[in-house]
Amino acid sequence: MAFVSSGYNPDKPMEGRITDIGPQHFEQFYPEVIAKNKGKWAYHEILEPGVLVHVAESGDKVFTVRVGTARLMSITLIREACDIADKYCDGHLRFTTRNNMEFMTTDEGKLAELKKELMSRKFAGGSYKFPVGGTGASVSNIVHTQGWVHCHTPAMDASGPVKAVMDAVFDDFQNMRLPALVRISLACCLNMCGAVHASDIGIVGIHRKPPMIDHEYLDNLCEIPLAVAACPLGAIKPSKVEVDGKKLNTVSVNEERCMYCGNCYTMCPSLPLSDGDGDGCVIMVGGKVSNRISMPKFSKVVVAYIPNEPPRWPTLTKTIKHIIEVYSANAKKYERLGEWAERIGWEKFFELTGIEFTQHCIDDFRDPAYYTWRQSTQFKW
Amino acid sequence: MSEDAKKQIIEFLEGKKGKTKFYFNDFTKIFPDMKAREVKKLLTELVKEQKIEYWSSGSTTMYGLAGAGKQHATEEGE
Amino acid sequence: MAKHQTPLLDQLETGPWPSFVSDIKQEADRRAANPDGIEYQIPVDCPEDLLGVLELSYKEKETHWKHGGIVGVFGYGGGVIGRYCDQPEKFPGVAHFHTMRVNQPSGKYYTTKFLRDLCDIWDMRGSGLTNMHGSTGDIVFLGTTTPQLEEIFFELTHNMNTDLGGSGSNLRTPADCLGQSRCEFACYDTQAVCHALTNEYQDELHRPAFPYKFKFKFDGCPNGCVASIARSDFSVIGTWKDDIRIDQEAVKAYVGGEFKPNAGAHSGRDWGKFDIVAEVVDRCPTNCMSYDGSKLSIDNKECTRCMHCINVMPRALKVGKETGATILCGAKAPILDGAQMASMLVPFVPVEDPYDEIKEVIENIWDWWMEEGKNRERLGETMKRLGFQKLLEVTNTPAMPQHVKEPRNNPYIFFKEDEVPGGWSRDINEFRKRHLR
Numbered sequence: 001m002a003f004v005s006s007g008y009n010p011d012k013p014m015e016g017r018i019t020d021i022g023p024q025h026f027e028q029f030y031p032e033v034i035a036k037n038k039g040k041w042a043y044h045e046i047l048e049p050g051v052l053v054h055v056a057e058s059g060d061k062v063f064t065v066r067v068g069t070a071r072l073m074s075i076t077l078i079r080e081a082c083d084i085a086d087k088y089c090d091g092h093l094r095f096t097t098r099n100n101m102e103f104m105t106t107d108e109g110k111l112a113e114l115k116k117e118l119m120s121r122k123f124a125g126g127s128y129k130f131p132v133g134g135t136g137a138s139v140s141n142i143v144h145t146q147g148w149v150h151c152h153t154p155a156m157d158a159s160g161p162v163k164a165v166m167d168a169v170f171d172d173f174q175n176m177r178l179p180a181l182v183r184i185s186l187a188c189c190l191n192m193c194g195a196v197h198a199s200d201i202g203i204v205g206i207h208r209k210p211p212m213i214d215h216e217y218l219d220n221l222c223e224i225p226l227a228v229a230a231c232p233l234g235a236i237k238p239s240k241v242e243v244d245g246k247k248l249n250t251v252s253v254n255e256e257r258c259m260y261c262g263n264c265y266t267m268c269p270s271l272p273l274s275d276g277d278g279d280g281c282v283i284m285v286g287g288k289v290s291n292r293i294s295m296p297k298f299s300k301v302v303v304a305y306i307p308n309e310p311p312r313w314p315t316l317t318k319t320i321k322h323i324i325e326v327y328s329a330n331a332k333k334y335e336r337l338g339e340w341a342e343r344i345g346w347e348k349f350f351e352l353t354g355i356e357f358t359q360h361c362i363d364d365f366r367d368p369a370y371y372t373w374r375q376s377t378q379f380k381w
Numbered sequence: 382m383s384e385d386a387k388k389q390i391i392e393f394l395e396g397k398k399g400k401t402k403f404y405f406n407d408f409t410k411i412f413p414d415m416k417a418r419e420v421k422k423l424l425t426e427l428v429k430e431q432k433i434e435y436w437s438s439g440s441t442t443m444y445g446l447a448g449a450g451k452q453h454a455t456e457e458g459e
Numbered sequence: 460m461a462k463h464q465t466p467l468l469d470q471l472e473t474g475p476w477p478s479f480v481s482d483i484k485q486e487a488d489r490r491a492a493n494p495d496g497i498e499y500q501i502p503v504d505c506p507e508d509l510l511g512v513l514e515l516s517y518k519e520k521e522t523h524w525k526h527g528g529i530v531g532v533f534g535y536g537g538g539v540i541g542r543y544c545d546q547p548e549k550f551p552g553v554a555h556f557h558t559m560r561v562n563q564p565s566g567k568y569y570t571t572k573f574l575r576d577l578c579d580i581w582d583m584r585g586s587g588l589t590n591m592h593g594s595t596g597d598i599v600f601l602g603t604t605t606p607q608l609e610e611i612f613f614e615l616t617h618n619m620n621t622d623l624g625g626s627g628s629n630l631r632t633p634a635d636c637l638g639q640s641r642c643e644f645a646c647y648d649t650q651a652v653c654h655a656l657t658n659e660y661q662d663e664l665h666r667p668a669f670p671y672k673f674k675f676k677f678d679g680c681p682n683g684c685v686a687s688i689a690r691s692d693f694s695v696i697g698t699w700k701d702d703i704r705i706d707q708e709a710v711k712a713y714v715g716g717e718f719k720p721n722a723g724a725h726s727g728r729d730w731g732k733f734d735i736v737a738e739v740v741d742r743c744p745t746n747c748m749s750y751d752g753s754k755l756s757i758d759n760k761e762c763t764r765c766m767h768c769i770n771v772m773p774r775a776l777k778v779g780k781e782t783g784a785t786i787l788c789g790a791k792a793p794i795l796d797g798a799q800m801a802s803m804l805v806p807f808v809p810v811e812d813p814y815d816e817i818k819e820v821i822e823n824i825w826d827w828w829m830e831e832g833k834n835r836e837r838l839g840e841t842m843k844r845l846g847f848q849k850l851l852e853v854t855n856t857p858a859m860p861q862h863v864k865e866p867r868n869n870p871y872i873f874f875k876e877d878e879v880p881g882g883w884s885r886d887i888n889e890f891r892k893r894h895l896r
Binding site for chain 3: 001002003004005006007008010013014016017018019020021022023024025026028029030031034038039041042043044045046047048049054062064068069070071072073074075076077078079081082085086091092093094095096097099101123124125126127128129130131135136137138143145146147148149150151152153154157159160163164166167170173175176177178181187190191192193195197198229232233261263265266269274275276277279287289290291292293294296298308310311312333334365366367368
Binding site for chain 1: 399400401402429438439440450
């Protein structure tokens with residue numbers, strides 16, 4: 001493996017350096033029909049699950065085939081997508097906010113073949129490479145975080161549970177039978193770099209044990225003031241400890257106060273908190289970001305803990321599938337999961353789904369908690 | 382003027398014991414009369430001169446003297 | 460023969476949904492075979508070691524990654540997330556495995572040429588594994604070694620006219636919906652403003668000087684496909700001021716069943732014949748619509764632009780012509796005091812190049828937040844701590860009823876001294892002339 005220089009000279013980092021140029025201009029990437037009709041689209045229609053047509057005022061049409069991806073993609077797979085885009089889409093494709101790919105063509109005649117080609121491509125293990133779907137009143141692709149693939153504070157994996165859940169609800173990715181769209185999101189710890197707190201169904205990894213303290217090494221690896229400052233709840237204090245007769249500087253953790261966020265571990269590797277038995281996830285439901293009919297809402301915790309069950313998280317998967325089934329059977333057309341739960345009342349949500357309501361579902365974190373308790377005699381038996 | 386201010390920043394960093402990484406607003410406190418953007422320019426220049434460097438937790442970024450800090454050795458030296 | 464046995468991960472290869480395990484395996488196989496004769500600059504077997512360390516996590520239910528403080532390339536304070544494996548001897552291929560964030564083009568349209576060029580760089584200088592895309596919007600290069608960071612940056616900037624994205628306490632890579640490029644609902648050109656502001660604020664994006672992260676996101680309409688209202692400090696959402704445009708003939712076509720309601724989004728179930736009263740008029744949150752059997756009427760001054768009727772009948776109803784955007788501020792995830800949705804600050808702003816009105820709001824907010832924000836405090840938390848009035852003051856926005864869902868329900872009002880006649884200095888002796896001790 002011989003080193004190959006790009007042209008960069010490490011002795012003179014500023015020489016010929018290009019910085020602050022931002023991304024390329026988006027217009028260079030437009031398919032011709034997009035460039036021509038931008039701002040002049042008249043309407044769109046979902047022709048079948050995963051296939052859209054947008055019609056411009058000019059009469060031009062662009063057909064879009066949407067496919068789900070795992071988000072974690074190899075360059076081999078990207079190149080394969082490029083081959084398909086070269087063959088059918090004039091060398092263009094786009095990605096959506098929810099990790100789907102979109103193949104666009106103006107030729108309606110090519111559409112059936114394009115769709116067939118996408119659905120025909122499978123990985124060696126048998127799964128689809130480019131499953132068509134994710135439009136309209138369906139379960140759209142899950143947005144998620146890194147999990148055990150690449151993160152240092154996850155309480156669960158991300159890609160694995162996403163694969164397991166999407167396998168379980170795959171029919172609803174390719175069908176549009178639901179009352180409204182169902183957006184599922186997964187964040188592998190409560191820092192939520194994926195911001196999943198306003199999803200119809202949110203899966204959030206949680207730790208349940210305060211960090212361990214590696215006293216013997218802490219002062220060598222960490223700056224104590226930074227570890228102390230890292231704690232959002234002020235639960236970490238400087239402290240001293242005696243190990244093998246040696247007095248060492250370290251920290252102490254007020255375990256009662258800890259919410260297991262892992263911020264201290266980010267600043268100080270001597271405060272690990274992952275725990276195979278303690279970690280797991282919660283299920284939050286009923287959030288949305290759209291302003292349609294009702295205002296945007298946060299998701300609410302309905303299952304306060306599910307253990308990690310790799311490789312396929314059967315309890316999590318089964319619970320989500322069940323929530324979708326009950327929602328689908330009971331909600332009105334256009335009603336999002338949270339709108340349905342609010343209309344019937346959350347007590348009915350628990351009754352209909354059979355999910356056990358536990359004390360952990362009652363908010364007890366600071367001031368906002370009070371506003372979620374019931375200040376009324378109105379409730380359902 | 383700007384060289385003096387930069388010297389003050391380095392002196393501030395060298396004067397701290399047991400802590401090598403600082404938030405941006407630790408530097409604005411050194412120069413109460415200066416606009417935050419001016420302070421930022423000084424820090425940027427010091428980074429370019431390879432006298433100070435950034436450290437990031439991923440979500441937050443801090444500044445410190447180049448090469449200083451306990452985590453530095455383990456990260457770069459492996 | 461695979462380098463590591465992965466019996467747990469192998470169970471994620473079955474089922475219909477794309478298997479990331481199968482995909483990593485195919486990348487591992489291709490690298491091992493190296494059909495293109497690539498001079499790999501990081502360990503050839505890193506995808507295999509990634510599967511190996513992930514299998515270990517599946518067995519133990521714990522992560523094996525450590526964070527590192529590496530932030531990027533020379534002179535940048537973001538764009539790279541340092542990662543080290545805590546079992547480097549077992550999995551040397553991923554001992555150093557840093558993430559690079561590459562700033563995606565607005566709207567995420569690509570040419571295959573551009574994507575192939577990116578793949579070529581990442582084939583030779585990285586793991587060959589990516590996220591398309593990260594949560595914030597960047598193209599994410601997943602895993603390379605420290606010496607390759609500058610090389611990749613050099614290739615990106617010199618050969619691909621593309622820069623890194625943000626991380627840490629800086630402006631994060633702005634993101635948008637596809638907007639007017641392919642959507643009839645978009646009330647402004649999301650991509651144009653996203654691109655313009657990304658370039659305008661390159662210094663803020665690459666050189667952190669904020670108390671914490673700061674995110675811009677641009678939604679073309681109140682449907683909010685990029686979720687700006689839930690996850691950006693500065694959320695720009697398209698809206699309009701005038702009337703919804705109605706094509707009564709098209710309304711009739713929906714009623715008559717010629718056009719599919721909601722653009723066909725519900726065709727997977729038989730919901731019965733389209734009922735315009737039950738599905739549109741009665742679902743209107745402000746009850747501002749009526750249908751007399753042949754004509755649909757909208758009392759536009761009562762409309763709050765929720766998009767429902769337009770979503771249901773896109774061929775009959777169109778957003779108004781006087782379009783622009785509403786600016787909302789301060790959304791964030793739950794850490795620490797709970798999640799926040801963005802709060803409405805500027806009800807209407809025109810969105811026109813060079814976007815001076817929007818920039819003015821942004822810069823006023825930054826000046827205030829950089830001064831007053833505590834370390835690691837998101838804008839929404841600063842707003843909560845210091846009050847919405849303060850945000851109004853620093854952005855020169857007059858208070859109006861639209862700013863609140865309801866007026867305050869306590870009388871603990873903090874008046875400023877100059878709001879009260881005579882101020883707060885009073886003469887106790889004058890007072891005692893009227894009131895005995």
